[in-house]
Structures are given as structure tokens and as C-alpha cells.
Amino acid sequence: MSVAPDTMRAMVLTGHGGLDKYEFRTDWPTPSPAPNQVLIRVHACGLNNTDVNTRSGWYSKAVSEATTGGAYQTISDEDPTWGGAPISFPRIQGADICGTVVACGATADPSLIGKRVIADCWLRDWSDPDAIDIPGYFGSECNGGFADYAVIDHRNVAAIDSSLSDAELATLSCSYTTAENLLNRAGVGAADTVLITGASGGVGGALVQLANRRGARTIAMASAAKHGDVARLGPFAIIDRAPEDLKAVLKEATGHETVTVVADIVGGPYWPKLIDVLARGGRYATSGAIAGPMVALDLRTLYLRDLSFFGSTATSSRVFPDLVGYIERGEVKPLLAQTFPLAKLPLAQETFIAKKHFGNIAVTMGEG
Structure with missing residues (x-):
């Protein structure tokens, strides 16, 4: 007896462009697991x-503006995705899944059947799982979780x-593995003071929690309207997202004008001020640039102050298991702002893009 119907509901992306590129289908073929895959x-x-x-298509080098969520002219x-290569359409997106394993391929672990699971989003070469030159991302280079069923x-x-x-x-896997990997790359520990941009978002909120977990002193940057929400994460201090005199604001909040680490997911025109508050020998790490990818750098600041810069995308194979442990021990908490039914994914993404929420947004597979 089949464990899943032949067809399913899915939100299908038909090409690069605006929200009109999504098509809700109720007759999409349910995937079958390959030998090493599970059906969720x-x-x-x-x-x-x-x-x-x-x-x-914002990842394309032809785009130099901030993330808007709209279609770019x-x-x-050649390079419209995170991996710098084209993807095929139609594509079911969605990396951050939670679900139940209902079937497995011939060589997959049968003990997973019936278990509630979450997924590591990176499609690894399991003969070399820590290779940086990785083959893809769940929901990008293969179909993902904006559907009733998925295989991985x-x-x-x-x-x-x-x-x-x-x-x-x-809400946890993508944001929290991204944040943990960034902190690993920058070598953040208890002796550090970490300035965190975008602290009211999914990755930013994860950075505050995970840096706190390491004993670091966290300085969260967020708009004034969200300071009350960010305070629930327990940062050492909260400051505005773009103060004109950042050094003075830091001095007032912490007693020091500088920090040892900047954990940045924003970028954009404010970026040089972030670099200017790094102490000698400080580290800058980034995993995003929602305010714009093009920034101005005085190379003298980089070399005369012995700074280190880290880009962070591909996560090590230990990050996801570590996160599972943090979740099960209650060492991190989710920041769920709102849920939408699958059929309302375009509205959910419009809400996500508006950035008026605190934390993250999820779609659920209930009817409606």
C-alpha cells in the first residue's frame, strides 16, 4: 500500500522574477525517494x-542594489543563484522543513520512518562532507519543502x-546553522564583544542567542520599534540599527568605542562604520548583504589594523548536529513571528520582505 498519494499540493516557482512567478498546484507529482533518500x-x-x-535573481553580479524582493530589470x-550558476525551472523552494519520515529508499536508514525530523539544508558530497565546493542547497539545486512531500x-x-x-x-535550521557557522568562522568565544546587525531577523536573532551561548558580550543592532522584542534574546546591549556616531553610541552602551567581532548580515552604505569600530586585530564575518552588496573599503584600515574578514556560506558537517543538540537541550529558542497556509506563500513572502516582523515566518501544510 502506498504511504503517499500520487499527487500533492506544491508552490512552484516558474522562473526568476516577481511574486507572480509562483504557481500553486494541487496536482504536482509526489516525489519518490532514491535509494539513499527519505520521503518526508x-x-x-x-x-x-x-x-x-x-x-x-539578486545573487547575480548584474544586480548591485539592496534586496527588494521585486523583479530586477x-x-x-549565468549566475542568478547563491551558487553562481543557473537552476532549472519549475522549482519547489523551501529549505527549512519539519515533517515526518513516511518512507525510505533501499539504502536509507529505515529507523527514521515515523520520526519527526528537521533537515540540514546543504546537499553534501557525503564522501567529503566538509568540502566547500558543495553541490547544492535544498530548495535551490533540488526541490524543497514548499509542498506536502519532499525527498532528501x-x-x-x-x-x-x-x-x-x-x-x-x-524556523531554526537555515538561520541557526548560518549563524553558528559564521561564529565558528570568526572564532567567537567568551572573551569577545560581538556587534550584530539585523538582530530582529531570523539570522540576527540566532546570532545573539548563539553568541550569548558562547559567553560573548553581544551588542544587538535593530530599529527602535523592535528593541522590546530583541531584549527578549538577552543581549548585553541594544542600539539603533544605524546610529550616525556609532563609536559614541557603543561607548555609552558598553564603555568602549570598539568591538572585537562584527557579525553582519546587512552590508550596504552603512558598512564602513561597522569596520571602523573593529578593534585592532578584530574580525568581520558576513553571511548576507540585504541592504546592498557593494561597499566601500579603505584597504589601509584592513591592513594597518590587522583585521580579518570572513565570508560564511557552506557550513561544516558538525554544525547541524550541534544545533539539534542545542534545540533538544533548550539552549536556543525559535522566533516564530507568523504562519501562513501553503497556498498563501506569496503573501507570506511579501510579509517577510516587508521586515516588520520579529523573528521568522513559516508556512504550514494545513488546508486553506
Whole structure:
């Protein structure tokens, strides 16, 4: 007897462009697991900037403006995705899944059947799982979780023992592995003071929690309207997202004009001020540039102050298992702002792009 129907509901991306490129289907073929894959009945799937940027083509070098979520007039056909290469359409996006394993391929782990799982988003070469030249991302280079069912390599999933809801769990994997990997790259420890941009968003909120977990002193940057929400994360201090005199604001908040680490997901025209508050020997790490990818750097600042810069995308194979442990021990908490039914994904993404929420947004697979 089949464990899944032949067809399913899916939100299908038909090409690069605006939100009109999404098509809700109720007759999409249900995938079958390959020998090393599991079939997951998806309960919820979180939204992330990767979905927006891939749809719009923002990753293309032909685009130099901030992330808007709208269609760009010109993108290159050669590099419109995070991996710098084209993807095929139609494509089901969605990386952050929480669901139940209902079937497995011939060589996949059968003990996963019936387990509630979350997924590591990176499609690894399992003969060399820490290779940086990785083949893809779930929901980008292969179909993802904005559907009733999804398939993924059994080594990419972990059974999760948690009282958190499906939607809450669906906000964690992408944002928190991104944040943990960034902190690993920058070598953040208890001796550090970390300035965190975009602290009210999914990755920013994760950075505050995970840096706190390491014993670091965290300085969260967020708009004034969100300071009350950000305070729930327990940062050492909260400051405005773009103060004119950043050094003076830091001095007032912490007693020092400089920090040892900047953990940045924003970029844009404010970027030089972030670099100027790094102490000698300080580290800058980035995993995003939602305010714009083009920045101005005085190379003298970089070399005369012995600064180190880190880009962070591909996560090590230890990051996801570590995150599962943090979740199960209650060392991090989800920041679920709102849920939408799958059929309302375009509205959910429009809400996500507006950035008026705190934390993250998920779609759920209930009817409606």
C-alpha cells in the first residue's frame, strides 16, 4: 500500500522574477525517494532570504542594489543563484522543513520512518562532507519543502526530540546553522564583544542567542520599534540599527568605542562604520548583504589594523548536529513571528520582505 498519494499540493516557482512567478498546484507529482533518500510528509517550512534572492535573481553580479524582493530589470543568466550558476525551472523552494519520515529508499536508514525530523539544508558530497565546493542547497539545486512531500538524503535529516511545534522547528535550521557557522568562522568565544546587525531577523536573532551561548558580550543592532522584542534574546546591549556616531553610541552602551567581532548580515552604505569600530586585530564575518552588496573599503584600515574578514556560506558537517543538540537541550529558542497556509506563500513572502516582523515566518501544510 502506498504511504503517499500520487499527487500533492506544491508552490512552484516558474522562473526568476516577481511574486507572480509562483504557481500553486494541487496536482504536482509526489516525489519518490532514491535509494539513499527519505520521503518526508512536510508539516511546516520556514521562509528565508535565500528563497527571495533566488526567485528575484539578486545573487547575480548584474544586480548591485539592496534586496527588494521585486523583479530586477537585468540579471545574468549565468549566475542568478547563491551558487553562481543557473537552476532549472519549475522549482519547489523551501529549505527549512519539519515533517515526518513516511518512507525510505533501499539504502536509507529505515529507523527514521515515523520520526519527526528537521533537515540540514546543504546537499553534501557525503564522501567529503566538509568540502566547500558543495553541490547544492535544498530548495535551490533540488526541490524543497514548499509542498506536502519532499525527498532528501537520509544523512541530511535528524530526528528531533522537542516540545516545540512544527512551525517553530521550521524556523531554526537555515538561520541557526548560518549563524553558528559564521561564529565558528570568526572564532567567537567568551572573551569577545560581538556587534550584530539585523538582530530582529531570523539570522540576527540566532546570532545573539548563539553568541550569548558562547559567553560573548553581544551588542544587538535593530530599529527602535523592535528593541522590546530583541531584549527578549538577552543581549548585553541594544542600539539603533544605524546610529550616525556609532563609536559614541557603543561607548555609552558598553564603555568602549570598539568591538572585537562584527557579525553582519546587512552590508550596504552603512558598512564602513561597522569596520571602523573593529578593534585592532578584530574580525568581520558576513553571511548576507540585504541592504546592498557593494561597499566601500579603505584597504589601509584592513591592513594597518590587522583585521580579518570572513565570508560564511557552506557550513561544516558538525554544525547541524550541534544545533539539534542545542534545540533538544533548550539552549536556543525559535522566533516564530507568523504562519501562513501553503497556498498563501506569496503573501507570506511579501510579509517577510516587508521586515516588520520579529523573528521568522513559516508556512504550514494545513488546508486553506
